[in-house]
Amino acid sequence: MKITERDACTGCGACAQACPFRAIVFREDEEGFPVPEVQEDKCKNCGMCRKVCPAVNPPQTHAIQKAYAAQLRDRDALGESTSGGLLTAFAREVFRKGGAVYGCVWDEKYTAVFRRAENEEELKGMRGSKYVSSWTGNAYKDAEADLEAGKTVLFTGMPCQVAGLKNVLKKDYPGLITMAFLCGGAPSPLAFRAYLKTISGKVPLKELDFRFRDKREHGAGVHITYQGAHKRVCETYISNPYYFSFYTKVILRLSCYHCPYRYRDRQEDITVGDFWGVEKHHPEMDVRAGVSALLVNTQKGADLLGKVRDALELTETRPEDIAGENNLTLTDEKKIYRIPAIRKGFFETLKSQGWKAAEHRYLYNPTRFKLWAKEKMPRKMLVLLKKYLR
Ligand SMILES: Cc1cc2nc3c(=O)[nH]c(=O)nc-3n(C[C@H](O)[C@H](O)[C@H](O)COP(=O)(O)OP(=O)(O)OC[C@H]3O[C@@H](n4cnc5c(N)ncnc54)[C@H](O)[C@@H]3O)c2cc1C
Structure with a gap:
């Protein structure tokens, strides 16, 4: 069974996690990117892998509602974060409700892998960008189990990983909040x-x-x-x-050069990114400490932001100001990267x-x-x- 074209597969892992017969394993290709391999002796041709593959069935998108320059007020956590420390602000609200956060950490061999956190201690390793293609493991199914148990879940990751999660879940859970970053591509x-x-x-x-x-x-x-x-x-x-x-x-994955998730229509509730050039638009912000770009794309995203507002320095901005110096992310036109x-x-x-x-x-x-x-x-x-x- 062929799931999708090789250069369209993002390695999100949705097919393996959704397969009811555990017939799909991921192996590294010759460039080191995880790719699915269908074990024909276990495959029953049920088609679930194609159904959940975001390259075959892209999730629904939303127009951006609001854009901000944002920075966490907690200086210690901000110092450990890549730009404005937004994960921490949202995660703390989810923990307060007894929920779980899914995000990416380094394991002991510096492999970027997904983990679940339900307290401040477990959150620590998720702060900071790991500029390498990460492995979702069983995160979508674990998140589904949390949602089925009635928990609030914040799922954070690359846009293609959020798309994978959405396709694996069979319905839109009220407790689910998705956060993706503006992604310049996943390296090998x-x-x-x-x-x-x-x-x-x-x-x-x-x-x-x-x-x-x-x-x-x-x-x-x-x-x-x-x-x-x-x-x-x-x-x-x-x-x-x-x-x-x-x-x-x-050294990006082939699918990243024509990634469909880099544009203004977003599929996640909240988008975060680096606000390059923020000093030109919002000189009042403490740029040296790190400022994130924040896009709110759905009502769920707006509600969560409403609850964490006091934890943030927040200034409304325009998506085009964020896009300005953000190399080909958040563009209007479907521009593709040239493969070097x-x-x-x-x-x-x-x-x-x-x-x-x-x-x-x-x-x-x-x-x-x-x-x-x-x-x-x-x-x-x-x-x-x-x-x-x-
Ligand atoms: C590969 C990659 C490419 C990126 N490209 C751009 C870009 O072109 N433009 C831009 O504005 N921003 C880009 N970012 C996002 C940027 O680096 C920051 O993550 C973003 O500004 C949020 O910062 P923060 O301080 O709010 O997040 P933090 O509080 O530091 O949290 C970091 C978040 O990123 C997640 N994360 C880190 N590494 C990975 C990974 N490998 N896979 C999945 N999730 C991960 C963590 O789970 C956490 O949710 C990229 C990030 C990565 C990992």
Whole structure:
């Protein structure tokens, strides 16, 4: 049984979780992305996998109702969050009602996996973006069991994962709230593991304390930090080769290049994202501490926001201001990402020779040099260099 085209599958896991015969297992493809494999001896051709596949049956969408710049008032939790710490604000309200939150954490091997939280302690690991394709495991079915038991559930994740959940649930539960982020794409777990190997040689994984968006030294922005052999390393999105390969969209899943969830019509109740350029539109906000873009798309989302308002600094804004510097997310037109010409060669070299070889051959490129020069060189020197090169 073929579920969907290979380049349309997002790896959300809905088919495996919904299959009544447990006939679908996920395996990594040659680029390290989880893909479904139907075990023909167990499959009864019931068609459930195609019914729940969001690539075959996309969920219903809503127009954005309101847009905000938002920031959690609790400074400690905000410091641990990627931008404005909105997960914490919403999750606390769900815990207050005795509900459960589903989100993504690192396991002990730095694999991004879904977990369930029902208190502040279990929530901690969910804070912060893990820029790698994550695995939903049994999260949709577990969430369904919570909903059937009458609990409130906040399900957070990539938009394709929220779509997977919605299709697996057979009805719209009043207790369910979905929150997705504006997603620039899901990078390859194989690439992340290979990169991690290069930095964890002398430091055991459990002591690595790897953080993609560490605010502690320089405030909100993109600072990647980890424990090196002799000192703590802090790199920018340009100097860190893994983040740079994500930023320039070299290592994304094939389905991400034509992702249907990046546009203004949203299927989740609440959307969160980075508010890049917020200082131009809302200079009154404390940008250094991190500000999120927040979109409220349904009445359920508006009701939840109403309950957590006091926990947030909140300013109404326009979706177009959020979209302004958010590289191809939240666009009006159905723009697709171009697959970078180096993507194929990068993965081939990664598979055959490892991260370092792929990095040296493909990631020391003119784009990176230009970004690096812009970041590091004083303006005058940059102008002189440009003149000289001409
Ligand atoms: C792969 C990826 C690509 C992204 N691309 C963009 C982008 O292009 N533009 C943009 O504005 N924002 C993007 N984001 C979202 C952004 O990084 C922040 O998550 C968002 O601004 C919310 O910040 P916060 O402080 O409110 O969330 P926090 O309070 O820090 O919570 C983080 C939330 O993200 C979830 N999460 C983290 N990693 C993953 C993962 N791998 N899979 C599923 N869920 C995860 C957690 O469960 C949690 O709900 C991306 C995030 C990821 C993981």
